[in-house]
Amino acid sequence: xxxxxxxxxxxxxxxxxxxxxxxxxxxxxxxxxxxxxxxxxxxxxxxxxxxxxxxxxxxxxxxxxxxxxxxxxxxxxxxxxxxxxxxxxxxxxxxxxxxxxxxxxxxxxxxxxxxxxxxxxxxxxxxxxxxxxxxxxxxxxxxxxxxxxxxxxxxxxxxxxxxxxxxxxxxxxxxxxxxxxxxxxxxxxxxxxxxxxxxxxxxxxxxxxxxxxxxxxxxxxxxxxxxxxxxxxxxxxxxxxxxxxxxxxxxxxxxxxxxxxxxxxxxxxxxxxxxxxxxxxxxxxxxxxxxxxxxxxxxxxxxxxxxxxxxxxxxxxxxxxxxxxxxxxxxxxxxxxxxxxxxxxxxxxxxxxxxxxxxxxxxxxxxxxxxxxxxxxxxxxxxxxxxxxxxxxxxxxxxxxxxxxx
Amino acid sequence: xxxxxxxxxxxxxxxxxxxxxxxxxxxxxxxxxxxxxxxxxxxxxxxxxxxxxxxxxxxxxxxxxxxxxxxxxxxxxxxxxxxxxxxxxxxxxxxxxxxxxxxxxxxxxxxxxxxxxxxxxxxxxxxxxxxxxxxxxxxxxxxxxxxxxxxxxxxxxxxxxxxxxxxxxxxxxxxxxxxxxxxxxxxxxxxxxxxxxxxxxxxxxxxxxxxxxxxxxxxxxxxxxxxxxxxxxxxxxxxxxxxxxxxxxxxxxxxxxxxxxxxxxxxxxxxxxxxxxxxxxxxxxxxxxxxxxxxxxxxxxxxxxxxxxxxxxxxxxxxxxxxxxxxxxxxxxxxxxxxxxxxxxxxxxxxxxxxxxxxxxxxxxxxxxxxxxxxxxxxxxxxxxxxxxxxxxxxxxxxxxxxxxx
Numbered sequence: 001x002x003x004x005x006x007x008x009x010x011x012x013x014x015x016x017x018x019x020x021x022x023x024x025x026x027x028x029x030x031x032x033x034x035x036x037x038x039x040x041x042x043x044x045x046x047x048x049x050x051x052x053x054x055x056x057x058x059x060x061x062x063x064x065x066x067x068x069x070x071x072x073x074x075x076x077x078x079x080x081x082x083x084x085x086x087x088x089x090x091x092x093x094x095x096x097x098x099x100x101x102x103x104x105x106x107x108x109x110x111x112x113x114x115x116x117x118x119x120x121x122x123x124x125x126x127x128x129x130x131x132x133x134x135x136x137x138x139x140x141x142x143x144x145x146x147x148x149x150x151x152x153x154x155x156x157x158x159x160x161x162x163x164x165x166x167x168x169x170x171x172x173x174x175x176x177x178x179x180x181x182x183x184x185x186x187x188x189x190x191x192x193x194x195x196x197x198x199x200x201x202x203x204x205x206x207x208x209x210x211x212x213x214x215x216x217x218x219x220x221x222x223x224x225x226x227x228x229x230x231x232x233x234x235x236x237x238x239x240x241x242x243x244x245x246x247x248x249x250x251x252x253x254x255x256x257x258x259x260x261x262x263x264x265x266x267x268x269x270x271x272x273x274x275x276x277x278x279x280x281x282x283x284x285x286x287x288x289x290x291x292x293x294x295x296x297x298x299x300x301x302x303x304x305x306x307x308x309x310x311x312x313x314x315x316x317x318x319x320x321x322x323x324x325x326x327x328x329x330x331x332x333x334x335x336x337x338x339x340x341x342x343x344x345x346x347x348x349x350x351x352x353x354x355x356x357x358x359x360x361x362x363x364x365x366x367x368x369x370x371x372x373x374x375x376x377x378x379x380x381x382x383x384x385x386x387x388x389x390x391x392x393x394x395x396x397x398x399x400x401x402x403x404x405x406x
Numbered sequence: 407x408x409x410x411x412x413x414x415x416x417x418x419x420x421x422x423x424x425x426x427x428x429x430x431x432x433x434x435x436x437x438x439x440x441x442x443x444x445x446x447x448x449x450x451x452x453x454x455x456x457x458x459x460x461x462x463x464x465x466x467x468x469x470x471x472x473x474x475x476x477x478x479x480x481x482x483x484x485x486x487x488x489x490x491x492x493x494x495x496x497x498x499x500x501x502x503x504x505x506x507x508x509x510x511x512x513x514x515x516x517x518x519x520x521x522x523x524x525x526x527x528x529x530x531x532x533x534x535x536x537x538x539x540x541x542x543x544x545x546x547x548x549x550x551x552x553x554x555x556x557x558x559x560x561x562x563x564x565x566x567x568x569x570x571x572x573x574x575x576x577x578x579x580x581x582x583x584x585x586x587x588x589x590x591x592x593x594x595x596x597x598x599x600x601x602x603x604x605x606x607x608x609x610x611x612x613x614x615x616x617x618x619x620x621x622x623x624x625x626x627x628x629x630x631x632x633x634x635x636x637x638x639x640x641x642x643x644x645x646x647x648x649x650x651x652x653x654x655x656x657x658x659x660x661x662x663x664x665x666x667x668x669x670x671x672x673x674x675x676x677x678x679x680x681x682x683x684x685x686x687x688x689x690x691x692x693x694x695x696x697x698x699x700x701x702x703x704x705x706x707x708x709x710x711x712x713x714x715x716x717x718x719x720x721x722x723x724x725x726x727x728x729x730x731x732x733x734x735x736x737x738x739x740x741x742x743x744x745x746x747x748x749x750x751x752x753x754x755x756x757x758x759x760x761x762x763x764x765x766x767x768x769x770x771x772x773x774x775x776x777x778x779x780x781x782x783x784x785x786x787x788x789x790x791x792x793x794x795x796x797x798x799x800x801x802x803x804x805x806x807x808x809x810x811x812x
Contacts, residue, residue: 012578041583072577164805168707171478171808172418177447182703203803206810293702297588301574305710307804387804397609398713398793399570402577404612 001103003035004325005051008140009042009111009118010079012072013154014161014303015314016140019110020075021068022318023138024058032326037102040406042078042111043118046095051102052406066403068315069393071303074405082118085125092125099133106134106325110318112141112152116333117357123331137333137353138321140314142300144193147359148351149335153317154300156310156386159197161302162186162295163387166201166209166241169293173237180289181228181238181282184209185275187299189245191362192216194299196375197383198241210235211373215243216363219254220372224278225285227373232288246274254278304400308389313346320348344385407509409441410731411457414546415448415517415524416485418478419560420567420709421720422546425516426481427474428724429544430464438732443508446812448484448517449524452501457508458812472809474721475799477709480811488524491531498531505539512540512731516724518547518558522739523763529737543739543759544727546720548706550599553765554757555741559723560706562716562792565603567708568592568701569793572607572615572647575699579643586695587634587644587688590615591681593705595651597768598622600705602781603789604647616641617779621649622769625660626778630684631691633779638694652680660684710806714795719752726754750791 006023008016020038027033038052039045052075057063067074085092098104109119119137126133139146144155166184173182186195192214202208210231213219231238246254255274275292282290313336321334332350339345367379394401412429414422426444433439444458445451458481463469473480491498504510515525522543529541545552550561572590579588592601598620608614616637619625637644652660661680681698688696719742727740738756745751773785800807 008581012581044583070577071574073581076583077581078583160804164710165704165708167805167808168477168709169703171476171810172703172707174810175414175418175479175483177450177482177484201805204805204807206808291703293704294700296699297575297578297697298571298699298704301578302571303574304570384803389804390801395796397790398566398795399573399607399610401610402573402612404577404580 001034002032002105003037003103004033004106004108005037005039005046005102005104006075006108006110007039007042007045008073008075008077009109009115010077010141011300012077013140013142013300014071014157014306015154015310016110017070017074018068018311018314019138019140019153019318021064022315023108023322024054024064026319026322028058030322030326033106038075038405041076043080043082043095044078046098047091049098049101057405063403066394066401068311069303069306069391069400070402071301074403076406081114082121084121092122095122096129096131099131104133106136108136108138108321108325110138110140112143112146113356113358113360116353119333120331120353120357123353134325134328134330136321136325136329138317139333139335142194143188143191145191145360145362147356147361150338150346151336151386153310153314155193157303157306158194158299159200159383160307160387161299161305162194162197163200163203164305165295166198166239167206170201170206170208170239173239177236178289179232179236180291181240183240183242183275183278183290183292185242185244185273185292185294187295188215188243190215190360192243193363195241195243196363196367196379199375199380200383200387203384209241210238211240212375213242213246213373214363214368215245215247216365217368217372218249219246221248221281225282228282229286232286242274242278244274304393306391306393307387308391309386311391316348320350324350341381341385407440408438408511409443409509410439410512410514411443411445411452411508411510412481412514412516413445413448413451414479414481414483415515415521416483416547417706418483419546419548419706420477420563420712421560421716422516423476423480424474424717424720425544425546425559425724427470428721429514429728430460430470432725432728434464436728436732439512444481444811447482449486449488449501450484452504453497455504455507463811469809472800472807474717475709475712475797475806476808477707480809487520488527490527498528501528502535502537505537510539512542514542514544514727514731516544516546518549518552519762519764519766522759525739526737526759526763529759540731540734540736542727542731542735544723545739545741548600549594549597551597551766551768553762553767556744556752557742557792559716559720561599563709563712564600564705565606565789566713566793567705567711568600568603569606569609570711571701572604572645573612576607576612576614576645579645583642584695585638585642586697587646589646589648589681589684589696589698591648591650591679591698591700593701594621594649596621596766598649599769601647601649602769602773602785605781605786606789606793609790615647616644617646618781619648619652619779620769620774621651621653622771623774623778624655625652627654627687631688634688635692638692648680648684650680710799712797712799713793714797715792717797722754726756730756747787747791
């Protein structure tokens with residue numbers, strides 16, 4: 001039997017199910033796979049022998065279409081960081097046991113940096129043990145921080161949500177003529193790509209954010225207060241975009257002024273509100289009306305305003321990952337290479353996961369303006385193609401149609 | 407000269423410019439008005455002689471269409487509570503002076519409770535002084551708390567945003583298999599209509615929120631903790647919707663446990679986060695992972711997911727207000743009377759502002775389930791028609807097209 005299993009991992013996005021749909025389309029049209037499974041909750045589904053048969057959904061064209069536009073990970077997700085097989089071989093053995101039980105020839109893992117680390121370790125382990133399951137990665141992350149791919153699936157949709165929301169908030173804020181500052185906090189601990197997307201709100205001539213502070217740039221609290229104070233003299237309503245992960249000179253998160261020091265499973269610091277910290281700061285220092293807004297989970301879940309470019313590319317990346325697997329590639333990730341910005345042209349490639357795993361592609365400092373509080377035209381030109389187009393999402397009873405796989 | 411001035415007041419919505427567009431359509435097709443002006447920042451524009459000529463936009467069909475789908479108050483807004491003329495007649499005199507200067511025969515004020523209070527006072531003052539300017543109100547508020555109208559323009563679009571977002575968040579939350587609670591805070595100090603709209607996420611078969619707490623119902627902290635603790639036994643990821651204005655038995659806002667006691671221009675209490683207060687509470691009491699989300703300004707500004715029913719009705723209410731003014735009605739508000747839920751049928755009427763001003767239509771307690779943490783099917787049937795249909799909003803460069811009038 002030539003069976004295939006697919007799994008999804010890490011933070012959900014509006015496009016990760018499009019990649020799943022692309023893989024299922026590949027399976028369906030290739031005729032080279034006998035059975036197709038989904039592992040529930042990422043790699044945990046393989047470890048715990050928790051597989052879902054995806055044959056029915058694969059053969060139903062309309063369901064595949066609904067899946068394409070359904071946000072979040074339809075197979076469930078996990079935050080499981082695989083240890084090395086020297087320290088935790090039992091986990092590897094259980095995964096191989098699941099592969100053998102279901103006669104899995106191909107495993108495609110859709111995820112970000114940590115998932116590509118799993119793809120790398122697992123493919124190396126299989127080689128070591130002469131086990132012939134092929135392990136391919138398909139990229140996914142709203143953070144856009146994956147190396148060796150021009151951009152990451154999910155980023156374009158999140159960027160479109162952010163740009164649209166910033167443009168709408170700008171309309172709201174500019175309706176008042178009293179001095180007020182609105183601080184919008186955008187996801188990104190170490191990579192500020194999503195925060196930079198706030199600048200796209202200017203594409204149709206709007207002013208966009210007054211200031212944009214990315215987490216790549218050292219955040220100077222005094223200069224920030226000075227920036228705001230100076231701008232308020234000429235403009236009543238200010239709009240400011242900040243990365244959740246902005247840090248001060250000593251490397252401490254701005255949000256640490258109020259956070260509790262908790263850490264997640266990966267040892268990442270728990271971050272409790274850069275915007276809220278700055279809100280309190282401005283209220284104390286300047287005394288004006290201040291509001292903070294967190295775009296929170298909406299920025300990764302808002303499939304209703306997904307980018308058609310992103311959804312289509314995510315689907316094609318799923319197909320590409322499948323094709324690579326069929327060609328016998330293992331330990332690699334499907335990726336995007338950009339040929340040109342305008343006209344926007346890309347090609348699909350594959351890259352070795354060893355060079356993707358555990359790297360973070362942050363925003364190069366030359367994309368930040370010299371004053372430190374905005375992004376350059378070059379960065380806007382890079383992002384602009386990624387938010388183009390509106391999806392063909394269907395509505396029922398006034399709400400976007402969604403599908404649930406379990 | 408038969409000139410008309412229009413103004414917008416209170417919190418912006420995704421539909422208030424549709425009402426403005428409806429008025430301009432009325433002016434354009436009636437041939438009974440010589441010049442049309444917009445007062446900038448609500449009644450303040452009349453007091454300060456700050457008027458914008460709207461002739462050009464009125465005559466440009468495509469601009470009127472863009473205006474219809476642009477969120478927030480295109481003429482600017484204010485939070486000006488008019489005092490009685492016995493204590494502050496100077497303000498009234500200045501408004502009348504503006505009316506005389508621009509030969510204003512008709513004034514239409516689009517707004518909520520406080521704006522209808524202005525319409526009432528001003529129309530009474532004009533009668534008293536034998537000044538013949540006609541003063542009409544057009545309703546607007548996402549809160550849906552206006553008396554004498556079946557529902558308020560702006561509510562349907564906010565409700566559609568909320569239902570869509572809750573459905574998307576549900577997908578996101580259900581992807582994880584670890585116990586976690588997500589608390590979503592929705593606007594509404596005294597009226598819980600918008601919070602109730604979270605239940606509409608169930609229309610396509612989804613589970614929707616596990617619990618919905620409206621501000622009309624006394625909030626019992628101990629019972630809340632008990633509800634959550636019990637449900638977590640059978641379900642890992644809980645989704646809870648709460649009104650920003652939930653209050654404890656003694657009438658104190660739940661958010662008062664952390665707020666600072668500041669008040670706004672109207673003497674309304676400043677509210678700093680019911681959801682965040684409950685987040686902290688659950689973390690301490692239950693110890694599970696908790697996240698709070700505020701839908702913040704997005705729920706009133708998200709024109710990209712506006713309800714076509716709401717936008718069309720808002721436009722027609724503007725036309726109706728104009729027609730009433732032409733018919734010599736003064737001190738009245740255009741309103742909606744519902745004929746039936748299914749099929750959904752309404753008619754446009756006008757009502758005396760004296761009975762609208764300073765009233766708040768809250769959610770009747772019989773619309774809340776006996777357990778106090780959900781809403782009834784009857785309430786869902788009332789709200790369902792209001793979120794139907796997607797608008798014909800145009801996109802440019804991947805973003806919704808908007809118009810700016812100043």
